[in-house]
Amino acid sequence: MISCANLVKTYNIGKDNELTVLHDVSFSVDTGEFVAIIGTSGSGKSTLMHILGALDRPTSGSYVLNNHDMLALSDDELADIRGRNIGFVFQSFNLLSRATVLRNVMLPLIYDNVVPVQERHARAEQALHAAGLPEDRWDHLSNQLSGGQMQRVAIARALVNNPSIIFADEPTGNLDSKTGEIVLDTFQKLNEEHGHTIILITHERYVAEHASRIIEIKDGHIVSDSQNATPRRVHMTS
Amino acid sequence: MHFSDLSNETYAALVGNKVRSSLTILGIVIGIGSVIAMISIGQGAQESVEDSIESIGSNLLMVYPGASRTTGMRGVSQGAGSAETLTTEDADAVSSSIQGISGVAPEVSTRVQIVANGNNTNTSVVGVTDTYADVRNITLDTGSFITASQTKGYAKVAVLGPTTRDDLFGENTDAIGQKIRMNGVIFTVIGILTEEGGTGFGSADDRILIPLSTEQQYITGSKAINTLYIKVAEDADMDTVQSNVTDVLMKTHNIADGGTADFTVYNQADIVETASSVTGTFTLLLGAVAGISLLVGGIGIMNMMLTTVTERTREIGLRKALGAKNKEITFQFLAEAVALTTIGGVIGIIFGWGTSTIIGAVSDLSTSVTLSPILLAFGVSATIGIIFGWYPARKASRLSPIEALRYE
Numbered sequence: 001m002i003s004c005a006n007l008v009k010t011y012n013i014g015k016d017n018e019l020t021v022l023h024d025v026s027f028s029v030d031t032g033e034f035v036a037i038i039g040t041s042g043s044g045k046s047t048l049m050h051i052l053g054a055l056d057r058p059t060s061g062s063y064v065l066n067n068h069d070m071l072a073l074s075d076d077e078l079a080d081i082r083g084r085n086i087g088f089v090f091q092s093f094n095l096l097s098r099a100t101v102l103r104n105v106m107l108p109l110i111y112d113n114v115v116p117v118q119e120r121h122a123r124a125e126q127a128l129h130a131a132g133l134p135e136d137r138w139d140h141l142s143n144q145l146s147g148g149q150m151q152r153v154a155i156a157r158a159l160v161n162n163p164s165i166i167f168a169d170e171p172t173g174n175l176d177s178k179t180g181e182i183v184l185d186t187f188q189k190l191n192e193e194h195g196h197t198i199i200l201i202t203h204e205r206y207v208a209e210h211a212s213r214i215i216e217i218k219d220g221h222i223v224s225d226s227q228n229a230t231p232r233r234v235h236m237t238s
Numbered sequence: 239m240h241f242s243d244l245s246n247e248t249y250a251a252l253v254g255n256k257v258r259s260s261l262t263i264l265g266i267v268i269g270i271g272s273v274i275a276m277i278s279i280g281q282g283a284q285e286s287v288e289d290s291i292e293s294i295g296s297n298l299l300m301v302y303p304g305a306s307r308t309t310g311m312r313g314v315s316q317g318a319g320s321a322e323t324l325t326t327e328d329a330d331a332v333s334s335s336i337q338g339i340s341g342v343a344p345e346v347s348t349r350v351q352i353v354a355n356g357n358n359t360n361t362s363v364v365g366v367t368d369t370y371a372d373v374r375n376i377t378l379d380t381g382s383f384i385t386a387s388q389t390k391g392y393a394k395v396a397v398l399g400p401t402t403r404d405d406l407f408g409e410n411t412d413a414i415g416q417k418i419r420m421n422g423v424i425f426t427v428i429g430i431l432t433e434e435g436g437t438g439f440g441s442a443d444d445r446i447l448i449p450l451s452t453e454q455q456y457i458t459g460s461k462a463i464n465t466l467y468i469k470v471a472e473d474a475d476m477d478t479v480q481s482n483v484t485d486v487l488m489k490t491h492n493i494a495d496g497g498t499a500d501f502t503v504y505n506q507a508d509i510v511e512t513a514s515s516v517t518g519t520f521t522l523l524l525g526a527v528a529g530i531s532l533l534v535g536g537i538g539i540m541n542m543m544l545t546t547v548t549e550r551t552r553e554i555g556l557r558k559a560l561g562a563k564n565k566e567i568t569f570q571f572l573a574e575a576v577a578l579t580t581i582g583g584v585i586g587i588i589f590g591w592g593t594s595t596i597i598g599a600v601s602d603l604s605t606s607v608t609l610s611p612i613l614l615a616f617g618v619s620a621t622i623g624i625i626f627g628w629y630p631a632r633k634a635s636r637l638s639p640i641e642a643l644r645y646e
Contacts, residue, residue: 050640053559055558055559055639055640055643056638056640075563075564076563076564076565079558079561079562079563080561080563082558082559082560082561083561084561088559088560090556090643094552094555094556094643096553096556098250098254099250103250107557107560108560108561110240110243110247111239111557111562111563111566112561113239117240117242157560161561
């Protein structure tokens, strides 16, 4: 599904402060994997996620997502890929605060031009069920929710267009550990029960251990890439 | 992105910031409203000026002595009317030799000191003939007008304007039969003119009409006249009669073809045109002042949209991450700007219309709302919305999604 080779990203090319944050990064991800990319701040993991998520372009190298040569696509084509094949979950949720939960979840569908208008509502409900947000919250404004609920709305929004891959950038970073567990459990369920491919970016080993494969990145290089045979499980008490 | 999505998003964005949206709309309302109200006042003034000139008689030609000032580049030009080249004979020549004329009224006017009843006043004494009342649309309040035989017989009779009557004999007294003295000659008052309104120097109500012959004999002492009014029977004949009058006067004044005429013929249309151009300038000035407030309203829109773009940078980044194309972001912000100007435009038109109706109702100004300033104001505001909304919209769409998402 994802295959990238020799990815290099250099900022401020030709200037005094030229900075290469990714050096020769190569790896591939198959459909149905739950991969954690772990690294300290400044390691290049966010830059890598931006490139994989079609938000940015590498300076050199190759990147193929679902048989699309991502380097050859125009900005509008990349926007289409983001809208149809990729779901994002951000650390700070990035919900429209004055909009209801349902409107937030349906937001990607207005740019997608594929899902018919009359199906949007059903798709949003389905995604909210999958993300595990109780139905009595669906008509609330998103700023009336708790952090954990907001992140579930964000997950539902990432799911609503049936993406082939979901990128989660520090999804537990703004949550307390218990709520974080619930969110990580949601990702595991989406991966194991619904077969979604998930790439989770984090700086915490503990969080990364919920994934079935861990790629460690340091100073722009992949330093380890290993399967995690026994992902950490969440023991839900409630 | 469907049109319904665009309108839903626009609605949500504008309602999401009610206070700012309404203040921006208010700017446009004031801009468009004042353009419409100001122009309606200007056009009302224009129409009332035209009406009052038309009321003098639309089929009137006026001949003044002296050449028109616009025709030559001669050293010092005498103003039309100050030369003494027109005489009573010219009036006779015109009335006897030209077809299509319903009346000819020569006039000579000068300011004289008048004494009556121990009171003293200084006013215009106008020498006229019996045809004057018909040609100049003059009516009498009481008494009778100067007759042809009085003109022929150098009669010492006078018709007073109501203001002059008030000055000499006291307000609304019956002055018929009273005596007044001008240049040592005693005149008998035979009529009082109907009040026409208008105040100040040269008011139609403050003058004395006496027979032309009497004025020439006892007051001016010359055969010259100041103005020759010619009433044309049919409006359609105005141009023909005007050129015939010129021809006849050229002949009686012995001026060869191509020579410079020592008189000037004006018609009513020229005067209406001049007055209209003056009030037109006035309208333009009012419109320009109002246009500035419309421009300020437009800048208000740009200001609001730029603030909005900065404030919603993260939202723009998010929308892009969710698959929005640059074009779609541009349309969204443009739609907000256009919605603001459209709402402001509609309210502004109602507001401007209402204001001009109220001004027309409570003040002496007459107002007239026409379609063109409405279309103009609305067109300008729509253009402003698009132009001033375009720049912030472009700015928003060009943000890189990553930087926009990171923006704090």
